[in-house]
Amino acid sequence: MGSRQRSDAGRIRLLMLGPSPEHPGGITKVVDSWREGGLGDLVSLREIHTSRLDDPWPRQAVHAVAALIALFWVLGRRQADVVHLHVSTGGSLLRKLAAAILARLFGVPYVAQIHSGQYEEWVAHNTIARTCSRLLFSNAAITAVVSERWVGLARRIGGKEVLVLPNALSLHEREVLAAAAAAVSTESTGPPVLLYYGRWSPVKGPDRIAAALTTAPPAGYEVRLFGNGDRIWLEDTFAALPPDNVVIGGWIPLSAKAAELATATALVVPSRFEGFGRVLIEARAAGAPVVASAVGGVVDVLNGYDRALLVPAGDDRALRSALERVVSGDWPPPAGRSGRVPDLPDRYWAERVVAKLAAELERVTGPAAAGAGGHASG
Structure with a gap:
């Protein structure tokens, strides 16, 4: 050629x-x-x-x-x-x-x-x-x-x-995510917030979050879900949880996503299959804690990130245990006086x-x- x-x-x-x-x-x-x-x-x-x-x-x-x-x-x-x-x-x-x-x-x-x-x-x-x-x-x-x-x-x-x-992530994206994290001086003192952002489909596993929270204290958490896909399926999936505990939004722009990552107790990525998981590098750029299934490319992306809690692929019991730790306040550890620090390697x-x-x-x-x-x- x-x-x-x-x-x-x-x-x-x-x-x-x-x-x-x-x-x-x-x-x-x-x-x-x-x-x-x-x-x-x-x-x-x-x-x-x-x-x-x-x-x-x-x-x-x-x-x-x-x-x-x-x-x-x-x-x-x-x-x-x-x-x-x-x-x-x-x-x-x-x-x-x-x-x-x-x-x-x-x-x-x-x-x-x-x-x-x-x-x-x-x-x-x-x-x-x-x-x-x-x-x-x-x-x-x-x-x-x-x-x-x-x-x-x-x-x-x-x-x-x-x-x-x-x-x-581009320089602009990294700066927006880091700035939102820096604007939050201390960790929230309210109920733990579990954030999901991505496709609303079984492949990405948001239904696994709902199943894991069925035994959680009713007033002990808030789940915030953003993205796109089958909204009716998603609403049915979370119907068993207290409605005041669940917020379902749509596809949100970078600035709103940065604000959500900056204030969430943990981003949850419970995928059954995952090629890469773009939201993972967004979390790293915001210094946000992550609970994720160790599936597909997730392990590579989160390698070396000390604010990640990985659970075995397909292990619903392990995911439930990890989310119980978040809801109970046992994880993640406090960010410290410097707050959340971006940690995105330059390969991304x-x-x-x-x-x-x-x-x-x-x-x-x-x-x-x-x-x-x-x-x-x-």
Whole structure:
């Protein structure tokens, strides 16, 4: 694969395919942080949105067809040097495989990045998914994963050049989270507050919080849940708890999330599957205590964070015990006179991550692109 003629001031023309930010989710926040981290200064970035979270399947089909037509148009006019595919389970894989086939037809290299924490189990039990995955990743110039935990998976489904691209926070995001934490001079003296922020679905496990709190003292805690997804399911899940103890909000902006993290007794991440857990790095940037299931990429993300309490994956009894410790005031220990201190390693800084990505894109689109290696880049 040789170099391609570039027409945008010599910068790589990167075409990114993923979900629409109109219905935000984990992947859209990754792209937002990359933009804020300066990706648009390093490459000429263009996006095609292939789906919208929570839309019914007929609309998803329309989005997919429109996206593939747009991709065909851009590739046919030779307006992209490399394509970046954000891949999850289900229809996402099929959409990105179709996009990858188009990219190969036009001789354009592509990056395929796995995001879902369910991907490993899904391909293990689904022959079609496994076959499609091998077709997609074996022909990718780069297979990207969000954590070291998934490098082995990438290899097993055909990835050759494997790159670890963790979720990351921009300087602006880090500053907002740190400032909110600094504004809270002392720990709250009120009832413990358990914060959940993320997708409202069984995969992310908010129902495990409700089950764990059924024996907690009625006046001993408050649960605050934010995000998006199946609200009716979430409300039914928490219906057995005292209504005054439960607050269900929606998707909130960074400033509101920072305020919630700054005042919560603990962020709870009870996922059954987790690729990375972006909210974990937000918690680290705010110095917030975390109770989390040791599943998927969570262990990597929280490695070295002394305000984290990990429970074994799938162990409901251990999760109940951990939340009882929070509700009883036994954990976390007081933050001390200095308050909550941000503790986010620089590997989760968006500026570092986009620089790494840009360097790899330069490699696969430049004169040295024909040299095929087999390493994993962390």
